[in-house]
Ligand SMILES: Cc1cc2nc3c(=O)[nH]c(=O)nc-3n(C[C@H](O)[C@H](O)[C@H](O)COP(=O)(O)OP(=O)(O)OC[C@H]3O[C@@H](n4cnc5c(N)ncnc54)[C@H](O)[C@@H]3O)c2cc1C
Ligand code: FES
């Protein structure tokens with residue numbers, strides 16, 4: 001591990017001032033960052049420990065559930081109001097990592113975790129995400145874990161977060177601070193497709209701090225659920241996952257949300273395709289048409305085409321088992 | 325010209341004992357325990373969060389000591405397997421692990437015990453499937469999973485029986 005200067009922030013203002021220094025990274029639970037520093041994939045000159053900041057609150061105000069960026073993944077998953085208002089969020093968190101990791105992992109860190117692509121994690125290989133312009137070995141032979149949606153010639157790496165998939169279905173917004181400026185960005189606009197610049201993963205700039213996540217409290221969110229399919233029963237990243245929320249009246253779909261994980265370079269949702277399901281009953285034929293539209297942009301190889309079948313199965317299982 | 329790598333003093337409690345020690349900022353809590361304090365009960369399996377062998381308690385919660393920088397431990401209370409029981413007076417979990425053959429080589433065992441401690445304390449975990457899921461962050465290459473779960477079920481039932489008369493291992497399905 002390359003050495004670094006270790007700094008501790010005691011207030012949000014102090015953290016922002018320190019994060020403005022060059023080559024500086026925030027340290028939250030460390031479960032991504034320390035791992036990647038050991039691998040030499042991350043090598044910041046300075047670490048700012050932000051764990052003492054007062055950003056751990058989970059609060060309901062009016063129509064919004066606000067979750068502090070430093071709330072632990074376990075604290076959020078165990079919170080009764082989060083469970084009642086948006087169950088998919090709890091289930092997505094509980095499907096991720098292990099009890100030990102969730103105790104340390106924070107909400108902000110989860111959103112900013114890096115891909116598990118083996119080429120990204122090892123200096124033995126070139127990787128456009130780790131070292132822009134060096135190439136992408138996955139293009140000669142994508143393996144079973146590479147992405148089928150949102151890929152580019154430069155990158156096929158899957159976004160690994162379960163939390164982000166649930167938040168995408170829940171229309172969540174991310175609260176961000178830089179210096180004295182605060183902004184709020186929808187999760188749908190938070191992640192960037194790799195395109196030619198796979199090293200730029202989110203709209204967060206150097207020196208910015210995630211302060212909170214806002215989830216709108218709606219009847220739809222209260223119906224949300226999360227299903228994760230993977231190579232072993234637990235402690236494993238998704239091969240395919242789906243977050244759904246569904247509101248029906250008289251057997252017809254009034255409102256819904258379907259977000260996919262494990263398939264995309266970013267968490268995936270297609271609101272245009274969702275309109276195919278609105279207004280009618282949920283027949284097998286219409287669910288198939290929806291899956292066709294949702295997965296139409298996919299580019300799969302023999303090694304990862306199974307993800308398309310998994311996603312279809314997961315979507316069908318979730319929609320058919322929902323009350324409508 | 326040599327630059328001394330940045331170091332800092334960590335002040336914490338480990339198994340109830342106050343500790344003040346100056347370490348390289350890159351030191352993990354796992355290496356501090358094993359290399360600096362000689363507490364080698366906590367094991368290094370993968371060093372990357374993927375096996376659970378390094379599980380310890382920090383401020384009452386189980387975490388992976390391989391992914392925690394030692395310098396973030398100041399002011400915190402760490403409990404390792406050495407703080408669980410002694411060879412003469414075993415912790416009920418240690419005793420149950422022996423009776424249920426919950427290990428072969430023993431390499432994963434201290435991590436399993438620390439996780440098991442959290443699982444026994446968590447009253448929301450009542451079924452066998454819930455216990456297995458809650459223990460999934462601790463891999464055992466010897467495949468002693470069956471015995472580990474049986475040992476936990478027994479200790480859980482006994483600790484609940486302290487509160488309610490009729491709880492037995494059979495109450496857990
Ligand atoms: C073995 C293993 C299995 C895992 N399995 C899963 C899984 O199945 N599903 C899943 O979703 N995740 C999984 N994870 C990932 C885990 O959820 C993340 O590592 C964790 O959520 C990161 O949070 P952290 O607080 O530890 O972040 P850190 O490691 O501290 O930080 C991660 C990044 O975010 C930045 N950062 C953190 N907080 C902020 C903030 N508030 N503002 C700005 N920047 C910030 C840091 O600078 C760093 O770049 C797994 C991890 C491991 C090690
Ligand atoms: S050594 Fe820490 S999880 Fe494997």
Ligand code: FES
Pocket residue numbers: 426427428429430431432433463464465466467468
């Ligand atoms: S007893 Fe050998 S690894 Fe678990």
